[in-house]
Amino acid sequence: MTDARPIRRLLGLILSAWLAACGPGTGGTGTGPGSAGAQAPYDPSLVAPAPVLGEWVADGIRVTLTASAVDVQERCRQVRYEGPWALDGEGRVTLDASSRDTAVTSGTTGVPAAEPAAVRLLLHWQGERLAVSAVDAVGRAVIPPRELERAAAFSAAPAVCPG
Numbered sequence: 001m002t003d004a005r006p007i008r009r010l011l012g013l014i015l016s017a018w019l020a021a022c023g024p025g026t027g028g029t030g031t032g033p034g035s036a037g038a039q040a041p042y043d044p045s046l047v048a049p050a051p052v053l054g055e056w057v058a059d060g061i062r063v064t065l066t067a068s069a070v071d072v073q074e075r076c077r078q079v080r081y082e083g084p085w086a087l088d089g090e091g092r093v094t095l096d097a098s099s100r101d102t103a104v105t106s107g108t109t110g111v112p113a114a115e116p117a118a119v120r121l122l123l124h125w126q127g128e129r130l131a132v133s134a135v136d137a138v139g140r141a142v143i144p145p146r147e148l149e150r151a152a153a154f155s156a157a158p159a160v161c162p163g
Contacts, residue, residue: 049087049125052065052087052125052130053065053066053067054150054151055150055151056130056132056148056149056150056151057148057149057150057151058146058147058148058149060074060075061073061074061075061132061143061146061148062074062151063123063130063132063148065123067084068082068083068084069081069082069083070085070095070097070121070123072121072132072134072143073102074143074146076101076102077099077100077101077102077142077143078099078100078102079097079098079099079119079121079134079142079143080097080098080099081095081096081097081098081121087123087125090124091124091125091126092122092123092124092125093122093123094120094121094122094123095120095121095122095123096118096119096120096121097118097119097120097121097134098116098117098118098119099116099117099118099119099134099136099142100115100116100117117136118136118137119134119135119136119137119142120134120135120136121133121134122134122135128149128150129147129148129149130147130148130149131145131146131147131148132145132146132148133145133146
């Protein structure tokens, strides 16, 4: 009788390699060509700790953290990440997010001046403070490093962007 285990292993390797080459939405792992890029590592046993969730503010900037999204509004710029995320053991996370200019083009109302761009969003929770920054693909600061505090119940929104 022939041992089928080597054939099963070979078929398993072939299937794994084939699925890894598929992009997101095609039944694969989402790691192949056309994938959206690296996201923050996600382990289903890890979730964003409850004390960090909510709103954080500093002069001209507001960060809203939920278990499934991070939204940063800084005057004329919005940076957004959607998806699960968690802090590492040092209270840090790096997320691949999108950034858009919320200023309006002259002569129009409510039309964004620029299309969304990919950015790397960095958060560092230090108990009573949250540090946030964002950089573009070449490392330029989109949002320079800022330290925020938990928002008061009815804190004011960041200043309105000039139109």
